[in-house]
Amino acid sequence: MNVLQVSAEIFPLLKTGGLADVAGALPGALQSVNCQVRVVLPGFPAIMADLTDVHVLAELNAPWGEPLRVLYGRLKTLGVNAYLIDLPHLYHRPGSPYEDAWRHPYADNHRRFALLGWVAALLAHGLDGHWQPQVVHSHDWHAGLTPAYMAFMHHQSMRVATVFTVHNLAYQGVFSPASFYELGLPHSAFGVNGVEFYGQVSFMKAGLYYADHITTVSPTYAREIQTPAQGCGFDGLLRTRASALSGILNAVDDAVWNPATDPHVSDHFDADNTAGKARCKATLQADLGLSVQADAPLFGVVSRLTDQKGLHLVLGALDAILSRGGQLVLLGTGEAHLEALFKARAAQYPHAVSVRIGYDEAYAHRIFSATDVTLVPSQFEPCGLTQMYGLKYGSLPLVHRVGGLADTVVDCSLENLADGRANGFVFDDFSQQALERAIARAFALYARKSEWDTVRAHGMRQDLGWQSAARQYAALYQHLCA
Numbered sequence: 425m426n427v428l429q430v431s432a433e434i435f436p437l438l439k440t441g442g443l444a445d446v447a448g449a450l451p452g453a454l455q456s457v458n459c460q461v462r463v464v465l466p467g468f469p470a471i472m473a474d475l476t477d478v479h480v481l482a483e484l485n486a487p488w489g490e491p492l493r494v495l496y497g498r499l500k501t502l503g504v505n506a507y508l509i510d511l512p513h514l515y516h517r518p519g520s521p522y523e524d525a526w527r528h529p530y531a532d533n534h535r536r537f538a539l540l541g542w543v544a545a546l547l548a549h550g551l552d553g554h555w556q557p558q559v560v561h562s563h564d565w566h567a568g569l570t571p572a573y574m575a576f577m578h579h580q581s582m583r584v585a586t587v588f589t590v591h592n593l594a595y596q597g598v599f600s601p602a603s604f605y606e607l608g609l610p611h612s613a614f615g616v617n618g619v620e621f622y623g624q625v626s627f628m629k630a631g632l633y634y635a636d637h638i639t640t641v642s643p644t645y646a647r648e649i650q651t652p653a654q655g656c657g658f659d660g661l662l663r664t665r666a667s668a669l670s671g672i673l674n675a676v677d678d679a680v681w682n683p684a685t686d687p688h689v690s691d692h693f694d695a696d697n698t699a700g701k702a703r704c705k706a707t708l709q710a711d712l713g714l715s716v717q718a719d720a721p722l723f724g725v726v727s728r729l730t731d732q733k734g735l736h737l738v739l740g741a742l743d744a745i746l747s748r749g750g751q752l753v754l755l756g757t758g759e760a761h762l763e764a765l766f767k768a769r770a771a772q773y774p775h776a777v778s779v780r781i782g783y784d785e786a787y788a789h790r791i792f793s794a795t796d797v798t799l800v801p802s803q804f805e806p807c808g809l810t811q812m813y814g815l816k817y818g819s820l821p822l823v824h825r826v827g828g829l830a831d832t833v834v835d836c837s838l839e840n841l842a843d844g845r846a847n848g849f850v851f852d853d854f855s856q857q858a859l860e861r862a863i864a865r866a867f868a869l870y871a872r873k874s875e876w877d878t879v880r881a882h883g884m885r886q887d888l889g890w891q892s893a894a895r896q897y898a899a900l901y902q903h904l905c906a
């Protein structure tokens with residue numbers, strides 16, 4: 425089965441969040457279930473720099489007339505064959521792939537990401553005479569136009585199936601109606617039955633409307649987005665597409681996230697021997713100027729600082745952590761007001777709170793290795809990866825029962841403890857009080873060391889690998905191609 429994966433990011437070359445982790449892990453995982461995966465990506469500098477054995481596959485004019493090249497080669501870091509869109513004037517911009525230094529989305533984002541979908545559709549249509557996908561699997565709004573373009577490219581020698589994965593419905597790729605006329609789609613596509621969304625163009629809507637099948641990154645999120653509360657305006661459309669919508673839970677790339685082999689952590693450990701974890705904690709506490717106390721529960725946050733992540737609840741509950749003798753370490757970047765509030769708390773309690781604003785892959789690994797609890801109190805969470813990284817690294821996740829968090833974390837209630845299923849702490853109401861009660865539960869379990877150790881070992885031993893998800897995607901591809 426030939427699969428073309430379409431995404432804007434790919435770990436480890438370019439990452440702003442979990443999308444990149446998934447895009448980086450899937451090609452390898454799918455390989456093991458007999459899918460030959462090639463990827464198509466925008467030619468961002470970090471991705472271009474990794475491409476070897478390059479040749480020019482095609483020289484084309486974009487729908488709005490601009491000349492570009494499609495390069496083919498091999499991403500050496502990933503060992504994956506890739507098509508890159510070479511148009512430096514659109515992609516060679518430092519920093520975020522989506523925004524300028526002032527965090528404003530680039531004004532030409534519709535062009536930058538329309539090209540991604542357009543080139544993917546051309547590849548589905550036979551642009552590469554040596555290889556053609558049977559399935560085109562595109563991810564999030566950046567790649568949302570892929571199935572729309574494919575729907576309008578007729579005369580295909582072979583029917584190519586389309587899968588569109590929603591990683592986050594809140595980011596919708598909405599552009600002015602004027603931008604529609606640059607996209608090269610037929611006029612009929614600008615309507616309710618098409619890419620139009622409340623008078624604008626939405627790339628997310630294009631994916632949701634035109635794809636043969638929609639997946640979300642957890643089963644619970646697939647249900648949630650069919651409700652007005654979580655549908656971000658698409659719930660009606662998603663209900664009409666319910667029979668073509670399913671959730672496949674994300675997983676963890678063991679080659680990247682494994683405390684027994686991780687090059688970023690100060691000491692290695694596993695479920696059978698956690699002495700290294702205790703050393704990771706002491707080292708981090710010392711390095712950050714926190715009190716070096718083995719018995720102070722250390723809470724960790726690694727997150728984009730956006731409203732989605734519910735971190736104002738953590739600010740509110742911080743006193744509940746500190747008054748019980750706990751500590752907090754945070755790594756994140758995002759909204760200025762959240763950055764400022766967390767920095768102020770760190771300045772107030774330098775021996776108990778450490779806040780680093782920025783993006784730092786290696787430091788994220790150190791935090792999971794050193795902390796006792798990983799906080800993920802998100803208001804909504806399509807899947808969430810950090811709670812799973814917490815599980816792997818013996819940092820029990822404490823989460824709001826929503827989306828993929830609900831699908832991966834089992835609360836330490838008495839019955840779940842008795843059944844041996846518990847692996848973390850879960851709260852239902854999205855409120856500071858509910859978070860504080862879950863924090864209290866974490867402290868209570870922490871005080872019962874042997875029970876804590878049992879729960880932690882269970883979490884660390886859970887199979888969170890990509891095999892199951894890869895099998896589900898492969899089965900879906902087979903079904904769509906049948």
Ligand code: ADP
Pocket residue numbers: 440441442443445726727728755756757782783784785788807808809810811
């Ligand atoms: P989302 O994709 O919504 O941001 P996920 O939990 O799925 O949430 O994935 C977040 C990914 O980004 C994880 O790999 C996490 O470790 C990483 N991450 C988030 N913020 C930072 C940061 N400031 N520095 C390093 N890694 C980060």
Ligand code: GLC
Pocket residue numbers: 441442443446591592641674805806807808809828
């Ligand atoms: C999105 C979601 C997150 C998910 C990630 C990877 O960024 O916000 O919940 O884990 O994509 O699928």
